[in-house]
Amino acid sequence: MAVTTTRSARSVAATGSVRARKMADALATGVLWAMASSIIVLLAAFLLYMVYLGGHALTPSFIFGVPKETTAGGGVGPEIYNSFYILVLTLLFTVPIAVAAGVYIQEYARPGTFRNVVQFSAESLATVPSVVMGLFGLLVFVYLFKWKFTALGGALTLTLLNLPALMRVTQEALSSVPDTLREASMALGGTKWQTITRVVLPSAIGRLTTGVVLIAGRIFGETAALIFTAGLSVPFNNPYDLNPMRPAETLAVHLWYTHSESIVPDVDRIGNGSALVLLIMVLLFNVAARVLGRQLTKRFTGRAS
Amino acid sequence: MIALQARRSRRTERIAVTGLRIAAGFVILAMAALLGYLAFEGTKTFYVDKFPLWSFLFSPEFAPDANHPGAAVFVTGTLAVTLFAIAIGGPFGIAVGIFLAEIAPHRMTQVLKPAIEVMVGIPSVVYGWLGLTLLVPLIRTHTSSPSGFGLAAAGIVLAIMILPTVITLSEDAFRSLPGALKEGSLALGATRWQTITRVLLPSASSGLAVALILGIARAVGETLAIQMVIGNATQFPKGLFAPTAALTTEIVTDMPGATAGSLLEHALFSMAFLLLLIAMVLIVMVRFALRRRA
Amino acid sequence: MKRKPARAALHLGVALASIALAACSSSSKTQDAGTSGPGSGTITVAGSTAMLPLVKDASAAYQEQHKSVKISVSGGGSATGINQVAAKAIDVGDSDITAPNHPELVDHRVAVVGFAVITNPTVGVKGLSKQQLRDVFAGNVANWKDVGGADQKIVVVNRPRSSGTRAVFVKTIMGTAPLSESGLVEDATGTVVSVVKQTPGSVSYVALSGVTAGGVAIVAVDGVAPSAGTIVSGKYPIWSYEHMFTNGEAKGEVAAFIDYVSTRTDLVQKNKFIAVSVMKVKETDR
Numbered sequence A: 001m002a003v004t005t006t007r008s009a010r011s012v013a014a015t016g017s018v019r020a021r022k023m024a025d026a027l028a029t030g031v032l033w034a035m036a037s038s039i040i041v042l043l044a045a046f047l048l049y050m051v052y053l054g055g056h057a058l059t060p061s062f063i064f065g066v067p068k069e070t071t072a073g074g075g076v077g078p079e080i081y082n083s084f085y086i087l088v089l090t091l092l093f094t095v096p097i098a099v100a101a102g103v104y105i106q107e108y109a110r111p112g113t114f115r116n117v118v119q120f121s122a123e124s125l126a127t128v129p130s131v132v133m134g135l136f137g138l139l140v141f142v143y144l145f146k147w148k149f150t151a152l153g154g155a156l157t158l159t160l161l162n163l164p165a166l167m168r169v170t171q172e173a174l175s176s177v178p179d180t181l182r183e184a185s186m187a188l189g190g191t192k193w194q195t196i197t198r199v200v201l202p203s204a205i206g207r208l209t210t211g212v213v214l215i216a217g218r219i220f221g222e223t224a225a226l227i228f229t230a231g232l233s234v235p236f237n238n239p240y241d242l243n244p245m246r247p248a249e250t251l252a253v254h255l256w257y258t259h260s261e262s263i264v265p266d267v268d269r270i271g272n273g274s275a276l277v278l279l280i281m282v283l284l285f286n287v288a289a290r291v292l293g294r295q296l297t298k299r300f301t302g303r304a305s
Numbered sequence B: 001m002i003a004l005q006a007r008r009s010r011r012t013e014r015i016a017v018t019g020l021r022i023a024a025g026f027v028i029l030a031m032a033a034l035l036g037y038l039a040f041e042g043t044k045t046f047y048v049d050k051f052p053l054w055s056f057l058f059s060p061e062f063a064p065d066a067n068h069p070g071a072a073v074f075v076t077g078t079l080a081v082t083l084f085a086i087a088i089g090g091p092f093g094i095a096v097g098i099f100l101a102e103i104a105p106h107r108m109t110q111v112l113k114p115a116i117e118v119m120v121g122i123p124s125v126v127y128g129w130l131g132l133t134l135l136v137p138l139i140r141t142h143t144s145s146p147s148g149f150g151l152a153a154a155g156i157v158l159a160i161m162i163l164p165t166v167i168t169l170s171e172d173a174f175r176s177l178p179g180a181l182k183e184g185s186l187a188l189g190a191t192r193w194q195t196i197t198r199v200l201l202p203s204a205s206s207g208l209a210v211a212l213i214l215g216i217a218r219a220v221g222e223t224l225a226i227q228m229v230i231g232n233a234t235q236f237p238k239g240l241f242a243p244t245a246a247l248t249t250e251i252v253t254d255m256p257g258a259t260a261g262s263l264l265e266h267a268l269f270s271m272a273f274l275l276l277l278i279a280m281v282l283i284v285m286v287r288f289a290l291r292r293r294a
Numbered sequence C: 001m002k003r004k005p006a007r008a009a010l011h012l013g014v015a016l017a018s019i020a021l022a023a024c025s026s027s028s029k030t031q032d033a034g035t036s037g038p039g040s041g042t043i044t045v046a047g048s049t050a051m052l053p054l055v056k057d058a059s060a061a062y063q064e065q066h067k068s069v070k071i072s073v074s075g076g077g078s079a080t081g082i083n084q085v086a087a088k089a090i091d092v093g094d095s096d097i098t099a100p101n102h103p104e105l106v107d108h109r110v111a112v113v114g115f116a117v118i119t120n121p122t123v124g125v126k127g128l129s130k131q132q133l134r135d136v137f138a139g140n141v142a143n144w145k146d147v148g149g150a151d152q153k154i155v156v157v158n159r160p161r162s163s164g165t166r167a168v169f170v171k172t173i174m175g176t177a178p179l180s181e182s183g184l185v186e187d188a189t190g191t192v193v194s195v196v197k198q199t200p201g202s203v204s205y206v207a208l209s210g211v212t213a214g215g216v217a218i219v220a221v222d223g224v225a226p227s228a229g230t231i232v233s234g235k236y237p238i239w240s241y242e243h244m245f246t247n248g249e250a251k252g253e254v255a256a257f258i259d260y261v262s263t264r265t266d267l268v269q270k271n272k273f274i275a276v277s278v279m280k281v282k283e284t285d286r
Helices: A002-014 A018-057 A060-064 A077-108 A113-127 A130-144 A151-175 A179-187 A192-221 A251-260 A267-301 B002-042 B053-058 B072-103 B106-121 B124-142 B151-175 B179-187 B192-203 B205-221 B247-257 B263-293 C004-017 C019-024 C026-036 C052-065 C078-086 C130-138 C164-174 C189-198 C228-232 C252-263 C265-270
Strands: C042-047 C070-076 C092-095 C105-119 C155-158 C202-207 C217-221 C239-247
Touching: A018 A267, A018 B072, A018 B106, A018 B124, A018 B151, A018 B192, A060 A077, A060 A267, A077 A113, A077 A151, A077 A192, A077 A251, A077 A267, A077 B002, A113 A151, A113 B002, A113 B205, A113 B263, A130 A151, A130 B002, A130 B205, A130 B247, A130 B263, A151 A192, A151 B002, A179 A192, A192 A251, A192 A267, A192 B002, A192 B106, A192 B124, A251 A267, A251 B124, A267 B106, A267 B124, B002 B263, B053 B072, B072 B106, B072 B151, B072 B192, B072 B205, B072 B247, B106 B151, B124 B151, B151 B205, B179 B192, B192 B205, B205 B247, B205 B263, B247 B263, B247 C078, C042 C052, C042 C078, C042 C252, C052 C070, C052 C252, C052 C265, C070 C078, C078 C092, C078 C105, C078 C164, C078 C239, C092 C252, C105 C164, C105 C189, C105 C228, C105 C252, C130 C164, C155 C189, C164 C202, C164 C239, C189 C202, C239 C252, C252 C265
Parallel strands: C042 C070, C042 C092, C155 C202
Antiparallel strands: C092 C239, C105 C202, C105 C217, C105 C239
């Protein structure tokens, strides 16, 4: 195959004037540069546009205030709190299961049916649309377990949704650890488990953390799976409730709800402000992922990157 | 003493492996439960309500109140927005993937890659909100569409949303090609562009297929971003700017109000099950494409 | 009945799948039992978005007076309210429509709501007859000039099938004529108002309580404009009772709260609803 393609390349190279080919090359390079740059421009334009729209909404009373359903001037404090609350709950379930499953597949499982089925399940789970996962959460947590709309039900639904991604991150982080490290540890008499917990995982911790934080950013903004499981409201009297068995509207859900259901007169202000807060959070998660990953790698392995 | 220690660490090893295996098994169990439960709920339309599968898939009349939940409009809507998105986002994403793998200098990569990661992280609702405040008014003022909601708005939003998936995966596809391929072509006097189009693109085709398929998977399952801009009208798309609806948007629009055990609820679960099946078919296709490459 | 074992097996499977998860939540189970019991401190209300302003206001005032009670109120649409209270997912279901298919639900009428037909101001139509309204919403006329307005394409904005507002509009105006499917569908009162505000030629129907700010024109029906007076006297046709449904008789705090909503007539009026007691026309099935 390589031979035939190279031959076709030779025949191409032989045809057409050198100048025309060089011009086509320069033109194509220019177009590709333009396309790639347009992504950066587009993203920058989005960010600036949202800052322009929502910048003035970012007052303390908006960020820390309680939402109002019928009058202007509501805030999103409880929603931001709920976003973090559900995020922490979700990570609490997701990280141990996903890391354990990833370690098993990458380090222990021999090629075979079990491993294949796990990987196929993970891949399928990864492509399940989040609204479908939301319906599954509704069936199981709201109807079957009779929990009503709860932060816990939402978090468990998000766990299922993000399990495969985190598993994949674990696998990739583990595969980046050179085998020589494992062999050295085993040669020194360490068991496989000791090798993994004391040598492999610490070397992989930087990449793993980067992946976890990036996924955390996605969990923070998840919506469709939460509408049917965590509900569209916050407790009025005690919006900063620690009880997981209560409805918990997150910031992303609030943005959708504001657009589609609410009747406050300042819908645009709340929507723009919420969208901007979400964007800022995404940026923070991205920066944090990089910084944390780099620092942890350095601390545990003494290597840069 | 040493023997005791060895026995203890053997036991730790056994316990650890069991724990890990349970975690891995949980993934299977989760997927099986999801598939089983949705299959159970999603086929009630056919075996409880006795509505023929054929009509569900191909009848355009969605009237659950009149015992006729034909979902053809939503299936068509999903196909239409997905095609629209992949027609724009596919080539664009592959082009940027080429750029990243073959052309971009280090400095550009260092800006572009984080930018793409941020794009992945932007919540679906924020894309929807941007579509609603930016795109819909733009379409309303510059086309004959009176409302601005519709297929085009949804398709453009989706095209942007699938870009990161397509870019990242097609970049991987190019990077995984053996360097000798490129060097051989360049050594024979081909320009970089000729090398890309005549040598690298055909060689990376199965990897690019994976990029496109997963882009399609993302587009098919996307919900709120397009629900906010598609118009949610139960009609076939009568043009690029006419409102229509997709499987996911219909679920979000009508599920909250569907009476438990009603035909409407069953039909919506059938749509969810259909979405799940589509996702699994796409995954099988990805596996197929990857096996061809290997 | 035959299918029961299969279902049980399935549930068992799902339960197994979540066994690890359920174990993590064992502490919360006790709290769950707490919320569903009578006289409990938490009330979950969901349903009609038309009722939302009233119920939200009332819940805020009620919680001011009863600090130990937590009330969470959300929208979702009338059918959502009915479904979820029937499924015992919530304590109270708000609805603009009755629930004839759910004999287990107990109806509490807390107010009367009027619905307005609204258009984008550029449409230029002050009033329409019932027949004209039917034609517009069935898609029989495509341009506003055919019903006395500007030369502009008609854009119908509907609510989803689960909407109580839609059900009331169909019942009082459309009769057996089908609603046009080619219009936009927007989720809730708030969205409808903002879409109609922005879209030239658009027309829809919303609860009077939802038309708070300007930016839309209200259309008179058969020459009668919607107001408390015309609704009380029965001259204006598009209205319904606002229902708060409970699964079985309301008890404890739930009963007290529902009673509170209907007796705070100041809040009822402030949110442009009408107290049930002042209605001169009585209808049983609205």
